[in-house]
Amino acid sequence: AATRASYDRMGLELSTMGLNVAFSPVLGVMTDADENSMYTRCFGELTDEVSAHAAQAVQGFQGQLVIAAAKHFPGQTAAPGDEHFGIVTAKQSERKIRKTYLPPFESAIDAGTDMIMPTHAVFDAFDPGVPTTFSHVMLTDLLRDELGFEGVIITDAMTMGGVVLYETATHPDLLAIQAGVDMILELYAEVVEHPDWGHTKDIEERIALVAQAVKDGDLTEERIDASVRRILRMKTKYCLFENPTRDKNAGEDVVGTQEAYDASLAMHEDVITLVRDEDGVLPLNAGTVGKVHVVAPKAIVDEMYPGAHWQNAAGTTLIEQVQAIVPNATGADFFRTNPKASEVDDLVAGAQAAKADVYIVGTYNARDNAGQQDLVERILALGKPTVVVATGMPYDLSAFDEAPVYIATYSNRDLALQAAARAIFGQAGMNGRLPVSIPGLYDAGWSAIEGTP
Structure with a gap:
């Protein structure tokens, strides 16, 4: 209930400011305290609890007409390191990933999330050596066909080391679309530079590259049409044609x-x-x-x-x-x-x-x-x-x-x-419990106050 109320409130404030997408919630399961870069962006280390929070967060945002982009599929916390600065790889077994990291995304899908953002991390148990952003196995075979996600897939920032340093990514937009991506997220501030990165900041030029890929037979019109339909369906659902930014001044009475x-x-x-x-x-x-x-x-x-x-x-x-x-x-x-x-x-x-x-x-x-x-x-x-x-x-x-x-x-x-x-100073309670364990000291769920719910 508290999670739903929090995301209801955040969704309300975002919506009244004219914002219609939240790149949230982060659904990583925090299993490795020493190797993870997600920190407090995650809900915790217990899969069932993260899954419960996932549903509440999605419903809170989308109940306020803010599209929830659940991320980073299938669970960036499985991969040690930071994909902002390099290629990171999850070495866990397929069974471990399915049991520990996938359930929060299944929960978000069941709750109706309309957008999912994949991680750039590599999951060797599914598609060895290939970043999830470029993986047809991960985005089409697993996310769409097996898990039944029918919404929009949007990339994480395409200037991160996790994709920039991928040696075959000379046409990253094309690779992502071929994998199953519907929307490309671009940040113009470069996180990692690479001399062979076949990437341009010119949007028109990038669109032309995709169009040329269709002409060359590297991408079908049917594949483009499928993404367009998903995007249009989402925009229609959130009334973005009639009122794309809503009343931006309404935020003055809320925020x-x-x-x-x-x-x-x-x-x-x-x-x-x-x-x-x-x-x-x-x-x-x-x-x-x-x-x-x-x-x-x-x-x-x-x-x-x-x-x-x-x-x-x-x-x-x-x-x-x-x-x-x-x-x-x-x-x-x-x-x-x-x-x-x-x-x-x-x-x-x-x-x-x-x-x-x-x-x-x-x-x-x-x-x-x-x-x-x-x-x-x-x-x-x-x-x-x-x-x-x-x-x-x-x-x-x-x-x-x-x-x-x-x-x-x-x-x-x-x-x-x-x-x-x-x-x-006793002016407020301390009602929280540890969402993660402190190794060797306290388990997740601990509070020093008896009776903490």
């Missing part, structure tokens, strides 16, 4: 309103997870807590996406959210996912000088960043009650498993940080 703010905050508060509280430190009492000092990341995603604002790069910090509750709290930000030793020294010195009664330390994927690990361990060594707040993946605890108090927010956006601060 950014107090109602929208309250709904988003409630969503974040609903998933905050208390993973550990060994000494019963939480909730803190804002009136009697004493001196609070916060050390937390700020704008660190800007390293990967310069100038970005979509991941809280210009948003508020955990420090500011704590200060909204305890005005005399002090704190310091760090600006790198992997702070330098000198930066860690300065942050620890500041924490010592604060002589706080309680420390709150925010992390962002610290498991993969030694600088953050060192920072947390040295703050813990000060010997004061310390609350560690993971604002990215919840796996961070495995890097400093001595932390006695540990919370997972799964996001570093403004409202996630506000929800965390409110939870720490």
